[in-house]
Amino acid sequence: MGLFAASDAGFAGAPPAPLLCLQRYYGVQPVLETDHWFARLGQGQRLPYDDGRKKTFAQALAEPDLQDMFSLPYRRGPTTAIHSENDDPGRVRVDSLFKFTYGSNRAALRRVEFLGQKILVHSRIVGPLARVEERLRVLVAAHPELRQTILPLGGAFTRRKIAGTDRTSAHSYGIALDINPKRSDYWRWRHGQDLRPQSDRTPAQAIVDAFEQEGFIWGGRWYHFDTMHFEYRPELLDPSCSVPAELH
Ligand SMILES: [Zn+2]
Known part of the structure; x- marks a missing residue:
């Protein structure tokens, strides 16, 4: 499945794994248009999976695309202090x-x-x-x-x-x-x-x-x-x- 998570443009196969998960958990519909993946919200608005912009963390917080929501992995396991600046998995929300x-x-x-x-x-x-x-x-x-x-x-x-x-x-x-x-x-x-x-x-x-x-x-x-x-x-x-x- 990781194969499908390739970044986006030019790949006309299955939707990226994170987008399939948004379909499962958020009820959006993955759609491919001119080689770019989108999440359609009901009948109307669609959100780009990858807007193609390179962002700082502050920009990702302020103007995220769907892929940005997955850019920091969430790690389970023993609770420890996080020393890595802006390691905030989940704070990016579209x-x-x-x-x-x-x-x-x-x-x-x-x-x-x-x-x-x-x-x-x-x-x-x-x-x-x-x-x-x-x-x-x-x-x-x-x-x-x-x-x-x-x-x-x-x-x-x-x-x-x-x-x-x-x-x-x-x-x-x-x-x-x-x-x-x-x-x-x-x-x-x-x-x-x-x-x-x-x-x-x-x-x-x-x-x-x-x-x-x-x-x-x-x-x-x-x-x-x-x-x-x-x-x-x-x-x-x-x-x-x-x-x-x-x-x-
Ligand atoms: Zn709270």
């Missing part, structure tokens, strides 16, 4: 893709209970989130001290921009959940300092694993860390979606 899939209609939101706390989330993540909750319920039963790392939750759906930016937060789509902010670390609170992965201000490995196993990425894996933040991004956790390293 806003119109998320708008298409998750919309801005409050009717798509559902009120659910998560470990006893009521939150609002998008209907599309109710299933995966319930599976995370079940994993955490078992975990907390065995390790009651972990409960206070998670609860009270910081929240889920809320319409807002990312702090200090003009970009829409994943919370605005109802696909992100913050665990207890008082037991968390955020890079804006700790300028110029590294995340301290083993401190009591970062969640236990088993908590991170529970979310990742169900398609949620963790903000503690970012150079710009946000350890309370979990976000439904199955395309970054499904190995079949990644672009082979040599093509980055």
Whole structure:
């Protein structure tokens, strides 16, 4: 499958693997037009898979194409501090893709209970989130001290921009959940300092694993860390979606 992830123009075979994953997880339709791949959103707008521009990280954050969303691999495993500047897999989001899939209609939101706390989330993540909750319920039963790392939750759906930016937060789509902010670390609170992965201000490995196993990425894996933040991004956790390293 990596064969299909070749960069784009001039290859008229199957769609690139990441684009197939966006079809699977975001409901877009891959289309090939004049040797370039696009994702069609419903009947209307289409987004280029690769806009052909070479970008700095700041430019990729501000004006990403779909391929840019996959340019940094998301790595599971032991929680460690990230020292590589801008190693923020998942922070690049094509806003119109998320708008298409998750919309801005409050009717798509559902009120659910998560470990006893009521939150609002998008209907599309109710299933995966319930599976995370079940994993955490078992975990907390065995390790009651972990409960206070998670609860009270910081929240889920809320319409807002990312702090200090003009970009829409994943919370605005109802696909992100913050665990207890008082037991968390955020890079804006700790300028110029590294995340301290083993401190009591970062969640236990088993908590991170529970979310990742169900398609949620963790903000503690970012150079710009946000350890309370979990976000439904199955395309970054499904190995079949990644672009082979040599093509980055
Ligand atoms: Zn958050």
